[in-house]
Amino acid sequence: MTDVRVRFAPSPTGYLHIGGARTALFNWLWARKHGGKLVLRIEDTDRERSTEESVQIVLDSMRWLGLDWDEGPEIGGDRGPYFQTERVGIYAEYAEKLIAAGAAYRCYATKEELAEARATHKAATGQDHGFRFQSPWRDGSKKPDDPDARHVIRFKAPATGTTGWTDLVKGDIEYPNDQQQDQVLVRPDGVPLYNFGATVDDLTMGITLVARGDDHLVNTPVQIMLYRALGQEPPAFAHLPMILGPDGQKLSKRHASVGVLEYRDKGYLPDAVINYLARLGWSHGDQEIFSREELIEAFGWDHVGATGAKYDAKKFAYVQEEQLRSLSDEAICTAALPFLAEIGLGDVAADDARLLAAVPHVKLRATSLADIADGSSYFLRDEVVFDEKGRRKFMKPKFAAHLTSVAELCQGIEPFEVEPIGDAIKAWMEANELTFKHWAQAARVALSGRTATPGLFEVMAILGKDVTVARLSAGAKLAQEAGTETEAG
RNA sequence: GGCCCCAUCGUCUAGCGGUUAGGACGUCGGCCUCUCACGCCGAAAACGGGAGUUCAAUUCUCCCUGGGGUCACCA
Numbered sequence: 152m153t154d155v156r157v158r159f160a161p162s163p164t165g166y167l168h169i170g171g172a173r174t175a176l177f178n179w180l181w182a183r184k185h186g187g188k189l190v191l192r193i194e195d196t197d198r199e200r201s202t203e204e205s206v207q208i209v210l211d212s213m214r215w216l217g218l219d220w221d222e223g224p225e226i227g228g229d230r231g232p233y234f235q236t237e238r239v240g241i242y243a244e245y246a247e248k249l250i251a252a253g254a255a256y257r258c259y260a261t262k263e264e265l266a267e268a269r270a271t272h273k274a275a276t277g278q279d280h281g282f283r284f285q286s287p288w289r290d291g292s293k294k295p296d297d298p299d300a301r302h303v304i305r306f307k308a309p310a311t312g313t314t315g316w317t318d319l320v321k322g323d324i325e326y327p328n329d330q331q332q333d334q335v336l337v338r339p340d341g342v343p344l345y346n347f348g349a350t351v352d353d354l355t356m357g358i359t360l361v362a363r364g365d366d367h368l369v370n371t372p373v374q375i376m377l378y379r380a381l382g383q384e385p386p387a388f389a390h391l392p393m394i395l396g397p398d399g400q401k402l403s404k405r406h407a408s409v410g411v412l413e414y415r416d417k418g419y420l421p422d423a424v425i426n427y428l429a430r431l432g433w434s435h436g437d438q439e440i441f442s443r444e445e446l447i448e449a450f451g452w453d454h455v456g457a458t459g460a461k462y463d464a465k466k467f468a469y470v471q472e473e474q475l476r477s478l479s480d481e482a483i484c485t486a487a488l489p490f491l492a493e494i495g496l497g498d499v500a501a502d503d504a505r506l507l508a509a510v511p512h513v514k515l516r517a518t519s520l521a522d523i524a525d526g527s528s529y530f531l532r533d534e535v536v537f538d539e540k541g542r543r544k545f546m547k548p549k550f551a552a553h554l555t556s557v558a559e560l561c562q563g564i565e566p567f568e569v570e571p572i573g574d575a576i577k578a579w580m581e582a583n584e585l586t587f588k589h590w591a592q593a594a595r596v597a598l599s600g601r602t603a604t605p606g607l608f609e610v611m612a613i614l615g616k617d618v619t620v621a622r623l624s625a626g627a628k629l630a631q632e633a634g635t636e637t638e639a640g
Numbered sequence: 641g642g643c644c645c646c647a648u649c650g651u652c653u654a655g656c657g658g659u660u661a662g663g664a665c666g667u668c669g670g671c672c673u674c675u676c677a678c679g680c681c682g683a684a685a686a687c688g689g690g691a692g693u694u695c696a697a698u699u700c701u702c703c704c705u706g707g708g709g710u711c712a713c714c715a
Contacts, residue, residue, distance in 0.1 A: 161715095197715060258713095262713075265713080276641085278641065280641070280711050281641070283711090324644070325644090326643070327643070327644095329643095330644085330711080338713050344713070344715085348715095365645070365708090366708095366709055367710095368710080369645095369709070369711075392708090399708075400708085401708085431652065432652085436663085437653090437663045437664075438664095456653075457646060458647070459645095460652065460653090461652080462651095463651050463652065465651080466651070466665040466666080469666090470665090476678090512678095516677045592675060594674090595675060595676095605677080606673095606675090608674090
């Protein structure tokens with residue numbers, strides 16, 4: 152049995168798309184499951200669109216997701232280089248092999264001739280698609296005046312028969328060869344086109360299984376032919392259905408956040424992204440929530456669905472919530488730090504007692520780390536930032552006396568913890584024939600500035616006696632003043 | 641249009657000839673309750689259509705329909 156060698160081969164033309172991340176994930180899972188290697192290869196042969204910045208974004212995205220590669224950029228490996236533009240010598244060598252074997256030829260047709268043939272095709276058929284260039288150089292009888300003149304290398308595609316394979320997710324697939332055209336393998340400047348570059352790389356890098364998006368289905372027969380023309384056996388193939396938007400079209404920016412790093416910036420956890428992506432198109436019985444280890448253990452191609460899967464932000468949020476709650480409170484605190492900094496709480500430490508005390512409650516009301524930061528903020532700020540509606544509704548004179556009473560009551564509670572606070576306040580309510588309705592929302596707003604928080608006793612305990620008393624008193628004053636303002640106005 | 645792929649609740653899916661067609665998200669009720677959540681309980685919700693094979697089709701075959709992909713000197 153040969154060792155598993157899989158690859159992820161993005162082209163650095165922007166962010167790492169969430170669909171690409173899923174392809175990377177499935178490859179990574181397969182490699183890790185079998186103790187194999189994941190090769191990261193940068194397909195930067197489109198010089199118009201490839202940028203160094205995008206390469207960094209791809210690498211950062213992979214690292215953030217925790218998808219480590221065994222060979223590739225920044226770490227090297229035996230089968231490098233791992234940037235296609237650095238491999239032109241290798242492509243030239245293999246192109247020569249193909250020509251020598253009679254499976255490829257130099258085509259000196261000019262762009263004008265090509266455009267002309269295309270126009271003729273359109274005139275005859277009324278359509279742009281379906282054009283297949285019949286190169287006059289194909290059979291080798293025509294000799295160029297200058298062999299070094301500008302030319303491309305074309306594949307001499309077989310015109311009859313079929314090419315097929317057993318796809319690990321799609322099953323048996325067969326393409327008729329007459330659909331193939333003599334596609335360009337190498338440009339005049341020696342830079343390969345996708346099918347040739349990918350094939351030569353997969354071959355020379357010893358890839359045993361090619362797992363990629365099913366938009367590459369149609370490329371597979373050519374690549375298989377290329378392998379065979381080179382006297383090699385093709386690898387196994389697994390084509391993942393693409394991720395669709397809610398409208399069934401290819402997922403794009405207009406549907407959702409598609410860049411991996413956008414999820415980092417929104418405060419999603421890498422494990423959550425991994426978990427959601429894995430479950431999108433793959434299943435393992437009734438299980439929805441997976442740790443990385445469980446994913447590696449359970450993953451297999453037999454349960455990868457053949458159907459395109461629609462992206463569902465709600466389900467994603469659910470998975471994120473579950474993953475967030477599976478973290479220890481300490482880990483959540485640490486992870487939330489950057490998001491606290493973003494809202495002006497950059498000097499809060501991960502082991503801040505108030506933060507640590509708040510997180511167990513806040514996390515039940517949070518989806519993202521940004522929510523954790525926001526939900527913890529009023530425990531950490533000196534000043535209460537009031538929600539306007541809450542302030543208008545509850546900072547009213549009729550609540551002032553109760554707020555003052557509770558403040559005074561709190562002054563005497565010892566220890567100032569959830570249970571004693573609860574006992575004291577309940578006793579106070581009973582003695583005065585009050586219910587929560589009479590004062591609780593006002594106290595909540597006074598203490599937090601908000602109308603929705605964890606339980607009041609918890610909020611008080613986390614805030615501590617001094618802050619609780621101070622905020623309740625300040626709230627009482629505010630409530631009283633609101634009344635005079637209204638009367639004056 | 642040619643070629644290829646796909647088809648179970650709104651969504652992600654389980655199912656691999658005989659099931660009350662299961663789970664999850666979402667939705668809708670209810671419980672809990674100081675607000676908001678969490679949690680718990682319950683409900684509605686699917687095999688695209690037509691032939692065929694079979695004692696029996698969601699499951700196997702074919703056709704139709706629908707959706708998607710692709711037809712570059714992009715990847």
